Amino acid sequence: MKPRLQDLEKSLDIASNEVRMIGIKGMGGAGKTTLARAVFDKILVHFEAKSFVENVREVSKASLSGLLSLQRKILTDLLNDQGKNVDSVHEGTKMLKTKLRGRKVLVVLDDVDHKEQLEALAGDLNWFKPGSRIIITTRDEQVLIAHRVERIRDVSLLSHEEAIGLFSRHAFGKDLPIQEYEKESQQVVQYAAGLPLTIKVLGSFLCGKDKLEWGSALARLKRIPLKETLEKLELSYESLEDDYKEIFLDVACILKGWEKNKAISMLESCGFQAIIGLRVLEQRSLITFYGNYGSLYLGMHDHIEEMGKNIVRRLHPDEPNKHSRLWMQEEIENVLDTDLGSESTRCIRLRLTPNIALESLGNMKNLRCLIVDHKYEGKDRDDLVKIDEVGQYFPNALRYLNWQYYPHGCLPKTFQANNLVELHMPNSRIEQLWVGGKVLKKLKSITLSRSKLKTLDLGVTPNLVRLDLSFCRNLVELHVPVGCLKRLTYLNLEQCKRLKFVSFIKDLESLENLNVSGLDLKEFQNIILCHSNSNLQQLYFGGNDIENLSSSIENLHKLVLLFFDRCHKLKSLPGSICSLHYLSFLSLVDCGIEELPEDIGQLEYLEVLDLTRSKIKHLPDSICKLKHLRVLILDGCKVCKLPEDVGQIDSLHTLDLRSTKIRDVPSSICKLKHLKELQLSNCSGLKKLPENLGELECLVMLDLRSTKIRDVPSSICKLKHLEYLDLSDCSGLEKLPENLGDLECLYTLNLRSTKIRDVPSSICKLKHLEYLNLSDCSGLEKLPENLGDLECFIH
Incomplete structure (x- = not known):
């Protein structure tokens, strides 16, 4: 508490x-x-x-x-x-x-x-x-x-140590478990997953019971959820509106652990207002989101998941064919083998196994979501499918169909797909999606990436919004009648190397995200870059042999992300690129670019500039005007120096100068009050650092590996947030600052292959230090006597 x-x-x-x-x-x-x-x-x-x-x-x-x-x-x-x-x-x-x-x-x-x-x-x-x-x-x-x-x-849930303490007080009247019950206590705490109510209820229930009773109680928990906890949790569910209840049950039974955007796509395909629905569930503390760097995943406490599954199962506990959602493989196989599929089932997630009987899917007349996990574990996946036309049993009510490694060359004629909204079949053997001229007005999303697709008629999908055909290396033709695909916002044709005709792209008036990386687009670049009033926001144009960009790129005035990775023959960018005022991400990795436009500072919203292994030798001074730039990567470039006023880039938090020809770092760099990562490893010409480096008050990572620096400025000890310091292979480094122990957050210190002769005694003040590498320090004669004070030390 x-x-x-x-x-x-x-x-x-x-x-x-x-x-x-x-x-x-x-x-x-x-x-x-x-x-x-x-x-x-x-x-x-x-x-x-x-x-x-x-x-x-x-x-x-x-x-x-x-x-x-x-x-x-x-x-x-x-x-x-x-x-x-x-x-x-x-x-x-x-x-x-x-x-x-x-x-x-x-x-x-x-x-x-x-x-x-x-x-x-x-x-x-x-x-x-x-x-x-x-x-x-x-x-x-x-x-x-x-x-x-x-x-x-x-309210944060209990840590493992806190949970053990709380449980022990209720079960044994003391702060730690009795030794002979320690293993069982750990099992109870693991089951409770940090929820105080469960811990107290179980602790009080098990108090005074013998080992046999403990064993029986733990075995029962694996089969039957704890009633008192579930009743308390269910109050949050009961207060939900009906459509939010359905979303909750889908998450509990099917979607837990899914990437957020994919879950939204599935739920919207099934007719739900997913964005507001998930927000409501989050506000009710029924779900959480976790993850970093833009990839968020759906989380749910184990007991809330149990509660949701219990709601689905409890009306007919012994009749899974009457459950609205099926997720347990044993129950699914029993329902399918006995041909007991019914109209009650709305969602099913199954694993394809040898001899599984799928005919009963046809009886699930209201099935809106079918997810097939095709895990073949070293076997040829064809061995797992014994039915010639497995797909003929798709119910026509399906709105969402997700089947990786689908084993057939096309969808069956018997599948009308009148209600299908999303089709997700990556890595499939599909060569032609369907035979015949059926028009699928509800279909909004198709994913056939890495499939055997050869041709696709998009005239039958007039309302398509998203199309992913990336890495379809056999694709030779897309039939796109004039005036169709007016709603398409996402098109991914990456590595469709045999596809030669993409002139239809210029007519896609709603297109926002386009990936044509790896296509031979020498003669087609103007088709891509000459959209008038274009809605394009993301353009991936890498791996092409283009040598020049048309100045008409300025027409893409809404562009936010622009990738020219692996365009080795591209030597320069047109000055008109600087008029893309909304551009926030520009990637020129492995490009032949030798110089940036002098006016690049006009890209006032640019946040990420990645020039990794490009041929850039010089950075224009105007780069210092990029007030919103957060990440600047020059890894492997031939840049010899930074602009003197680099400290004016107020928002910079990552500066990657690895393997460049930088000889010195401008003192103005110390004005970067938000800088968290400074990477200078393998800068073989770098001999010294600015004396006032300690003014980088937010710095978390400093990598100086394989540089020629001879000493570290004492001001570095002011870096109160520094966690990672790598000085390995700095062959000229002979000593460290005496106040090194002031780096109170440091947990990694690498001094391998340096010439340091002693380690400052203050190092023993580093209470969070976990890793210290002193190997191959040939001049090192002794260590501080009180090294044992490093209480977090691991290696």
Whole structure:
């Protein structure tokens, strides 16, 4: 509780004289009420009056006078029984609004789930005397947002050590498990996955039981979810609108762990408003998103996943053919083998195995989503499919079809696909998608990347929005009638080397993302680059033999991302590229580019400039005007120096100068207050660093490997956020700054193959140091005596 209390107390800031509302949000059973009660008890002495209002959701819904009873409690607690005679919610609201201004109060409103409750109990900051604090706990973040609560804290689940401690106190009455029950205790804590409610319930249940009873209880948990926890969690589900319930069940049973955009695509294919739906689930603490660098994935606590699956299974626990979603392979095979498929099934995710019988899919008349995982584990995937026309059993209700490694040359004639919205079949054996002239008006997305596709008639998909045919190396023809594909926004033809005619691209008026990397486009570049009023935002044009770019590239005025990777014959960029004012990402990796336009500083929104292994020798001074540039990569270039005013690039956080011919680093670099990564490895001509390097206050990574530097400026010890320092193979380096121990966040220090003779004793102050490499330091004679003080040291 201590670290959570400290975090909450920062938001409360008792010393401040302003009125503050603080929200505590989290999933059911996460400890919101416990945390609110703890902070309430700790700080109540600072207030003239106090009120802890429990179960707001439950009480307000229990009867017509529920809200009124809560108002009476607050008035009674804070104003000495003045609320007893209040007869209506309107009167209670009026009295709270006018009477509370005279007392500095502490109020906790626990388990709020509607904005109306807050409007009746704590409508506005103006209701309260300066210095008052109102704490609100809820599962639904949107309630807090709608009430303009600015300070919202998430309840973090328990770490493994915290969970063991809590469980032990309930199961054994002490802080650690009894030795003979240690293994079983670890299993319980692993099952609870950091949820305090589950830990307390199981700890209390197992208290005093013998080993046999423990074993029985653990075995039962693997089969039957813990009822008390699921009932608590299910309250969040029950309050959802029907379509959000369906989205939740899809995530719990099918989509957990999916990349966010792919999950949205699947859900939208099935007719749901996925973006707002997932946001609602996130606000209700039913799902989370995790990941970095633009790739977010759907997460869900194990117990919430269990709860969702339990909702699907409980009405017919022994009849999986009546479940709305099927995800357990054993149950799926049983349903299919016994031909018990029914109209109840909406979604199914199965793994293709030898001799699996798919005929029963035809009985699933309402099946909207079919996902086939084709894991052949070293076997020839053809051996897993014994049915000649496996696809003939696709129900016509299908809206989303996902089958990697589909084994047939085309989709079956019997599959009408009238409702199909998304077709995802990468790595398939499809040569021709379908035979005949059926028009698929609902189809919006086709992915056939790395398939055997030879030809495709796009005249039958008039409403297509997304088409991915990347790495279809057998593709020779796309039939695109004039006027079709007016809605297409995404087209990926990367490495379709046999495709020769792409003139239709100039007519794709809605196109936003185009990848034609690896195509022979010498004669077609003007088709790509001469769009008038183009909507193109992303253009991947790499691996082509183009030698010059048309100045008409300026017509792509909405362009945000531009890739010319591996265009070895491209020597220069037209000056007109500098008029692309929205351009934020420019990649010229492995290009023949020898110089940048002098006016490149006009690209005011450019964030990433990647010149890796290009032929660039000189950077124009105007590059220092790129105020939004975050990443500059010159790895492997022939650049000899940086502009003197490089420190003016205010937003720069990554500067990669590896393997360049840089001889010195301008002192102005130390003005880059947001720089986090500075990479100078293999700069064989670099002999010294700026003395004021310590002014890079945000620097996290400094890589000086294989440079000629002789010493490290002492100012480096001011880098309070530095985590990674690599000085390996710096053959001229003989000593380190004495105050090296001031680098309080350092966890990696590599000094391999240097000439240092001693290690400063202050190194023992590096409490987070995990890795220290001193191999091949031939001049090193001894280490500090107190090296054992490195408490996090691993290697």
